[in-house]
Amino acid sequence: MDLFLQQSANAVALGGIYALLALGLAVVFSIMGLINFAHGELMTISGYVLMYCGIAAVPFPLAVILAIGAAILAAIAMERIAFRPVRGSSGATLLVTSFAIAMILQMLFQNLISARSQPVLLPAILSESVTIFGLIIGVNKIAAIISTIVMLIFLDWFMTKQKTGIAMRAAAEDFSIARLMGIHANTVIAGAFALSGLLAGVAAVLWVSQRASVDPLMGFTPVLKAFIAAILGGLGSLKGAVAGGFLLAFIEVYLSAFLPHGMQEFREPIGLAIVVLVLLFRPNGLLPAKTLAAEKV
Amino acid sequence: MKKILLSTVLAFAMVTTASAETLKIGLATAQSGGLAPYDVPVVTGLKIAVEELNAAGGIMGKINIELIEKDMRSDVAQTIIAVQELVDAEVSVIVLPCDADPSLAVTGIVDEAKIPAISTCASSPTLPLIGGDFVFANFPGDNVQATVSASWAYEQGYKSAFILYSPDTQYTTLPLYFADVIKALGGSVVGTETYSLGQPDFSSIATKIAAISPQPDIVMTSAYEPDFPSFLKALRAAGVTSQVIGSDGIDSPTTFSLGKVGENVVFTTAGHATKGSELEKFNALFKQKTGKDSDTVFNAVGYDLIKVIEAAVISAGGSTDSQAIRDAIAELENVQGATSLITYKGTTGMPVRQVSIIRVKDGERELVGQPAPVADLIPAPRMQ
Incomplete structure (x- = not known):
């Protein structure tokens, strides 16, 4: 029983990170119909900012703020430079554009920074662990859980109480009508990218605090997981992204924890088979967006 | 003309x-x-x-x-x-x-x-x-590195090992050689786990290792970045204090900048600047x-x-x-x-080279030794 609770705690912490990642993709998708595969590179940028801050002995809390800020700025720049010229193009064009950005950034990191992993100096407290109700939980896991909760509350407040957030929801439902109502397309889209940058930045800090290093290709795995989580939850639905993130994490952790030893090698295919199974019963994901068929720009 | x-x-x-x-x-x-x-x-x-x-x-x-x-x-x-x-x-x-x-x-x-x-x-x-x-x-070949590190561990009195490997590449199966050697020496392997390259989270594996009783003397893996630091942090956070042994893939600045978590990690590599x-x-x-x-x-x-x-x-x-x-x-x-x-003479193309055992001490590299492996102990290459 203890083992089960312990593994569940592990899953919740991982689920939080997956949820943040999937939300980052979902925010942009809900408005533009674009899966931004360069989302992972926003995380890499945050990671490198953390690395340089560590070298320059910047206090960690300030480094975190700078890292998240860098991801937001990079996301806005990405939209302005790369996605605005192709706005309104077919989904395939947008997708290829996002892959191109990801590759260009990876090559820049490799050639301008280093092809090798760079160590990120982290406060020792992040490697500690505490015992709560008999469960041993790492401080970085607690940080992940708390950040996820804070981000979800913030997102909920932003989407329901803030003008830009409401405009974004309106745009997600029907962009043309929203524009007729006087909503600026540029503001909404730049807002969506800034929000996805914020989510990427927070996720990056949590991700890097686990692995203590940053390399040019770091963004690939998280964006893949986010993509699976977003599909599982229902593409374009924010609540779905959160649900998908947590479900994916629970599937992964429980399989790793409880699958018989001889079958561990097949953990990933089995995990993905479960995802497919869920999609067979709920083709549009767990909590599909009401506006799946809505017109995107 | x-x-x-x-x-x-x-x-x-x-x-x-x-x-x-x-x-x-x-x-x-x-x-x-x-x-x-x-x-x-x-x-x-x-x-x-x-x-x-x-x-x-x-x-x-x-x-x-x-x-x-x-x-x-x-x-x-x-x-x-x-x-x-x-x-x-x-x-x-x-x-x-x-x-x-x-x-x-x-x-x-x-x-x-x-x-x-x-x-x-x-x-x-x-x-x-x-x-x-x-x-x-x-x-230095994986089987030679594993022989050197397993022999060293056995001499230190570490007899029970847990190994973590990945079937994804040839190199990440190095711990299987380690398991062969430690068993040949008279030690035991108390558990085996696999991981995938780039796996985001190692806490479920760390929790399983922490639940083993009695705890293994050694946790051996040839995982490298980003998997190694991620695994090591999860392992220590779960309360496992066993000696961790790695191989050349972690001969990287990150290994030396992990602070308390990285202390005392031992790994084999191709050389040391004495x-x-x-x-x-x-x-x-x-x-x-x-x-x-x-x-x-x-x-x-x-x-x-x-x-x-x-x-x-x-x-x-x-x-x-x-x-x-x-x-x-x-x-x-x-x-x-x-x-x-x-030396290549007498080999099938895998050179005979010195293996150095390195320990992380106060964030610096410390040479543990450069022992020559016992030839009889070196496992045959594992074809898969």
């Missing part, structure tokens, strides 16, 4: 070949992608050696080295294209990428072209074995040439590779013929490289 022109051209051509002999070395290595972290530092070291040699007039004072570089982009298909292009460019020696897996894809080509091919830093003993007569490695050693000299040369400190032994491994080729050309009597060079490499004995003495 035409005749005169032709003969002048011919005469000119003859003069140029006679005055400047060149040895063409083709590099099909990763300048980008997942293998670049290993190939780029090796190639940096390799170029320092080439520059040094050419500045001294070349091999034997007369054979200049010309490098032809192709980026294989960490991709198997691209490796095949790159190697084929190098064969067409009539190089004498080919340098293959660090990992055994893409290198294995081109063994047929180099074998047919009869050009010796040396992997930058692949450590899987299966590579030269499957690759045939023309494929060589340039790193006072007055060749590696110390190389590190000074590296600093002089690049202005930076060498932060990984892979730089020196690249230097070694050129030293091996140089020694082979010399023992082939200055021949740049690829078959002659291949035969010479296979007979090389005690070539002085930057990391250690290198």
Whole structure:
């Protein structure tokens, strides 16, 4: 029983990170119909900012703020430079554009920074662990859980109480009508990218605090997981992204924890088979967006 | 008129070949992608050696080295294209990428072209074995490294081991050799887990290890970045205090910057810069040439590779013929490289080189020892 609770705690912490990642993709998708595969590179940028801050002995809390800020700025720049010229193009064009950005950034990191992993100096407290109700939980896991909760509350407040957030929801439902109502397309889209940058930045800090290093290709795995989580939850639905993130994490952790030893090698295919199974019963994901068929720009 | 022109051209051509002999070395290595972290530092070291040699007039004072570089982009298909292009460019020696897996894809080509091919830093003993007569490695084999670390652990009184490996690549199965050796010595393996490369979370595996009673004396893995630091942090956070043993993949600055978590980790690698050693000299040369400190032994491994080729050309009597060079490499004995003495004679292409055991102490590297492995203990290469 203890083992089960312990593994569940592990899953919740991982689920939080997956949820943040999937939300980052979902925010942009809900408005533009674009899966931004360069989302992972926003995380890499945050990671490198953390690395340089560590070298320059910047206090960690300030480094975190700078890292998240860098991801937001990079996301806005990405939209302005790369996605605005192709706005309104077919989904395939947008997708290829996002892959191109990801590759260009990876090559820049490799050639301008280093092809090798760079160590990120982290406060020792992040490697500690505490015992709560008999469960041993790492401080970085607690940080992940708390950040996820804070981000979800913030997102909920932003989407329901803030003008830009409401405009974004309106745009997600029907962009043309929203524009007729006087909503600026540029503001909404730049807002969506800034929000996805914020989510990427927070996720990056949590991700890097686990692995203590940053390399040019770091963004690939998280964006893949986010993509699976977003599909599982229902593409374009924010609540779905959160649900998908947590479900994916629970599937992964429980399989790793409880699958018989001889079958561990097949953990990933089995995990993905479960995802497919869920999609067979709920083709549009767990909590599909009401506006799946809505017109995107 | 035409005749005169032709003969002048011919005469000119003859003069140029006679005055400047060149040895063409083709590099099909990763300048980008997942293998670049290993190939780029090796190639940096390799170029320092080439520059040094050419500045001294070349091999034997007369054979200049010309490098032809192709980026294989960490991709198997691209490796095949790159190697084929190098064969067409009539190089004498080919340098293959660090990992055994893409290198294995081109063994047929180099074998047919009869050009010796040396992997930058692949450590899987299966590579030269499957690759045939023309494929060589340039790193202490996984089975040798595992023998050295397991023997050391057993001597320290660590008898029960938990191993974590990944079936994804040849190198990440190194712990299976470790398990063989520790069992052969009389120790035991109390648990085995697998992981996938780039796995985001290791806490579920760490929780399982923490639940083993009694706790294993050793946790052994050949995971490298980003998996190794991630696993190690999760392991320590779960309360496991066993001795952690790794291998050359974690010979990286990150391992030394993990703070308390990284303390006391022990791993095997290709060399250590003891006072007055060749590696110390190389590190000074590296600093002089690049202005930076060498932060990984892979730089020196690249230097070694050129030293091996140089020694082979010399023992082939200055021949740049690829078959002659291949035969010479296979007979090389005690070539002085930057990391250690290198011997190919009597092997299947996996060189005999010194293995160093390193411990992380106060964030610095500490040499534990450079023991020679007991030959009988070294497991046979694991074909899979």
